[in-house]
Amino acid sequence: MVGLRCTRLILLVLLLATDGSAELPCLATVSLEPDEAFVGQQVLYIVHIEQRRDVARVRFQPPLSFPSMRSEWLPTVRLPDPDEGTRATQERRALHPGHAGELRIPEAGLLCETPTGSHLARVPSIGLHVQPVPTADRPDDWSGLVGPLSLQWSLQPDHVALGETARLNVRIEGPGTLWRVDPGVERMLAPGDADIFVLATDEQRDKGRSFSIRTYRRYDVVPRRVGELVFPGLRVASFDPANERFEEHVLPDLTLRVSAAAPPPRPSATEAGAQPAAKEGSTHPAGASKLPGFWLVLGGIAFAALLVSGALWLRRRLARPPARAEVARHLLAEAASSLDRGDATLAATAMANCLATLTRNAAGMDDDPFAAEGASPASREFALLAGRLERARFSGAVDAQELRAIATELGARLVTDGTTDC
Numbered sequence: 273m274v275g276l277r278c279t280r281l282i283l284l285v286l287l288l289a290t291d292g293s294a295e296l297p298c299l300a301t302v303s304l305e306p307d308e309a310f311v312g313q314q315v316l317y318i319v320h321i322e323q324r325r326d327v328a329r330v331r332f333q334p335p336l337s338f339p340s341m342r343s344e345w346l347p348t349v350r351l352p353d354p355d356e357g358t359r360a361t362q363e364r365r366a367l368h369p370g371h372a373g374e375l376r377i378p379e380a381g382l383l384c385e386t387p388t389g390s391h392l393a394r395v396p397s398i399g400l401h402v403q404p405v406p407t408a409d410r411p412d413d414w415s416g417l418v419g420p421l422s423l424q425w426s427l428q429p430d431h432v433a434l435g436e437t438a439r440l441n442v443r444i445e446g447p448g449t450l451w452r453v454d455p456g457v458e459r460m461l462a463p464g465d466a467d468i469f470v471l472a473t474d475e476q477r478d479k480g481r482s483f484s485i486r487t488y489r490r491y492d493v494v495p496r497r498v499g500e501l502v503f504p505g506l507r508v509a510s511f512d513p514a515n516e517r518f519e520e521h522v523l524p525d526l527t528l529r530v531s532a533a534a535p536p537p538r539p540s541a542t543e544a545g546a547q548p549a550a551k552e553g554s555t556h557p558a559g560a561s562k563l564p565g566f567w568l569v570l571g572g573i574a575f576a577a578l579l580v581s582g583a584l585w586l587r588r589r590l591a592r593p594p595a596r597a598e599v600a601r602h603l604l605a606e607a608a609s610s611l612d613r614g615d616a617t618l619a620a621t622a623m624a625n626c627l628a629t630l631t632r633n634a635a636g637m638d639d640d641p642f643a644a645e646g647a648s649p650a651s652r653e654f655a656l657l658a659g660r661l662e663r664a665r666f667s668g669a670v671d672a673q674e675l676r677a678i679a680t681e682l683g684a685r686l687v688t689d690g691t692t693d694c
Contacts (some may be wrong), residue, residue, distance in 0.1 A: 296391065296393060297323060297324045297326070297327050297384045297386050297391050297393075298321060298322070298323045298324075298330060298382055298384035298391065298393040299321070299322045299323075299393060300319055300320065300321050300382045300393050300394065300395045300396075301319070301320045301396070302317070302318070302319055302320075302377075302396050302397075302398045303318045303320070303398075304316065304317060304318070304398060304400055305318065307400070308400070308401045308402075308403070309369060309400065309401075309402055309403070309513065310402065310403050310404070310405050310418055310511065310513045311369055311370070311371060311372055311402055311403070311404055311405055311418070312368055312369070312370075312405070312416055312417070312418035312419075312511075313368070313369070313418045313419065313513045314366055314367070314368060314418075314419055314447050314482065314483065315366075315367045315368070315369065315400065316346075316364055316365075316366060316367075316482065317338070317343075317364065317365040317366075317367050317377065317398075318362055318363075318364050319336075319362065319363040319364075319382075319395060320360070320362055321360065321361050321362070321363065321382065322354060322359070322360050323358065323359055323360075323361075323384060324357060324358060324359075324386070325357055325358070325359060326386050326387060327359075327384045327385065327386050328385050328386065328387070329384075329385045330382055330383065330384050330385070331382075331383050332363075332380050332381065332382060332383070332395065333380075333381050333382070333383040333392065334380055334381060335380065336365070336377075336380050336395070337377075337378055337380070338367055338377055339375070339376075339377075340369065340370045340371055340375050341367045341368060341369050341370060341375065341377075342367070342368040342370065343365045343366065343367050343368075344365065344366040344477075344479065344483045345365060345479070346364040346365060346366055346480075346481075346482075347364075347479060347480070347662060348361055348362065348363055348364075349361065349362040349364065350663075366479075366483035367400075368447075369400065369402040371402070372402050372403055372404040373402055374399055374400075374401060374402075375399065375400045375402055376397060376398070376399045376400070377397060377398050377399075377400070378397055379395060379396060379397040380395040381393065381394065381395060382394075382395050405418065405511050406516065409517070410518060411509040411518055411520060413507065413509055414509040414510075414511070414518065415453060415454070415508075415509070417446065417447075417450070417453060417508070417509070417510040417511065418447065418510065418511045418513060419446060419447035419510065419511075419512075419513065420446060420447065420510075420512075421444070421445070421446040421508060421510045421519075421521050422443075422444070422445040422446065423442075423443070423444055423506060423508060423521050423523055424442070424443040424523070425440065425441060425443070425455075425506055425523055425526065426440070426441050427439070427440050427441075427493075427503070427526045427528055430526070430527065430528055430529065431528075431529040431530075431531070432495065432528065432530060432531075433530070433531050433532070433533045434495055434496075434497075434498055434530055434531070434532055434533045435494070435495075435533050436494075436495075437492050437493065437494050437587060438492075438493045438495075438528055439490065439491070439492060439493070440490070440491040440492075440493055440503070440526070441488065441489070441490055441491075442455050442488070442489040442490075442491075442506070443486070443487070443488055443489075444486070444487050444489070444508075445484065445485070445487075446484065446510070447483070447484055447485070450484075450485040450487065453508055455489060455506055455508075457470075457489070457491050457503070457506075458470055458491065460503050460504060461501055461503070464496060464497065465495070465496060465497060465501050466493050466494060466495045466496055466497075466501055466528075467493075467494040467496065468491050468492070468493055468494075469491065469492040469494070470489075470491055471489075471490040471491065471492060472490070473487055473488065473489050473490075474487070474488040474599075475487045475488075476625050476628065476629065477628075478621055478624065478625055479624075480620070480621050480624060481617075486625070493528060495528065495530040497530065498530050498531060498532050499530055500527055500528070500529055500530070501527070501528040501530060502525055502526070502527050502528075503525060503526040503527075503528070504525055505522050505523050505524050505525050506522070506523040507520060507521070507522050507523075508520075508521045509521075597630075597686065599629050600626045600629045600630050600686060601686060603622045603623070603625050603626035603629065604622070604623070604679060604682060604683055604686070606622040607619040607620075607622035607623045607626065607675070607679055608679060610622060611672060611675060611676060611679070614672075616671075616672040616675055619672075619675055619679075620661065620664065620675055623661055623675065623678060623679060623682070624661060626682065627654060627657065627658050627661065627682075630654060653685065654685075657678055657681060657682055660674065660678055661675075661678055664678065
């Protein structure tokens with residue numbers, strides 16, 4: 273504890289000494305968007321940095337800290353140069369305040385390294401006024417979600433025979449507090465109606481100009497009775513901070529029709545073991561007809577075993593989440609559709625998610641996928657595309673023409689070999 277206090281005292285002395293310098297290699301200012309918020313609302317913390325071109329490296333020292341808030345790192349934004357000798361960037365964090373009151377983000381330092389030495393610039397402290405979410409008109413099922421929300425769900429197929437399996441898919445997209453949402457699909461039917469199996473959840477994080485999460489939840493539904501099984505309309509409540517009111521997002525009911533399983537075919541007289549009598553005067557004995565019947569029975573058993581193994585394989589195949597290549601192609605199609613509508617920002621977000629999906633490693637992480645040494649040629653190609661995409665998204669206005677070129681190259685890469693082993 274004493275060592276920590278001494279370190280902070282030394283850094284404060286360095287900050288005071290830097291403030292008195294006439295020529296600073298770095299200058300940092302801080303802002304919040306918005307400057308007032310509700311509990312759980314996303315707030316952008318922005319550090320605007322101007323640095324001389326001879327600055328080789330900048331880093332926060334001491335690091336940024338956000339008491340009573342959840343924080344998510346967002347990509348650095350490169351701004352137009354103020355003049356020939358200065359560069360400008362923005363370091364950003366997405367914050368979600370945890371409680372109401374006057375919250376303060378403490379002061380930090382920005383260490384700037386130049387050929388002549390290191391200089392410490394001051395990152396000012398800033399306060400945030402956080403209001404509690406109103407209690408008036410608050411829905412009973414509100415789980416604490418604040419911000420915009422998008423819901424979709426589907427049932428495929430919607431008509432099965434008893435003993436077959438249907439897949440229910442739920443897609444939820446919203447702000448960083450999306451982890452609070454529980455669709456509760458496994459509790460929508462009575463225990464005697466069906467068995468519902470919860471499959472692995474696929475989550476995608478969009479770290480662009482703001483922070484959002486998209487989750488895909490999947491359920492296998494195995495009916496236990498004949499008739500109609502009705503999943504009541506999915507309802508999720510959220511608070512809209514812009515209009516200061518609660519909203520209920522409601523999806524229509526889903527109905528699964530279940531028919532009786534087809535009865536097994538009745539065995540023929542030969543399969544049942546009936547032995548026809550030999551015709552009078554026939555040169556073949558009655559026992560000679562058993563040989564063809566034996567091979568028919570053996571062939572039927574082999575065919576039934578083949579059908580059962582094929583059905584088990586298909587069920588395992590359907591139970592697995594879609595391959596990353598399929599998700600990537602879907603996101604690339606979303607990007608192309610957005611470009612056709614003239615929405616370059618949404619297209620850039622979809623393409624960033626596409627690249628993140630392709631480069632996710634076995635542990636499910638997608639941060640810095642090209643940092644490992646010895647990356648494959650495919651990884652290096654995707655790294656170049658990722659760099660071009662970042663410049664197209666964050667260097668001033670979004671460059672739609674460059675986005676189309678990147679989408680074309682990425683699509684060609686997927687069509688050429690379809691690999692995602694990056």
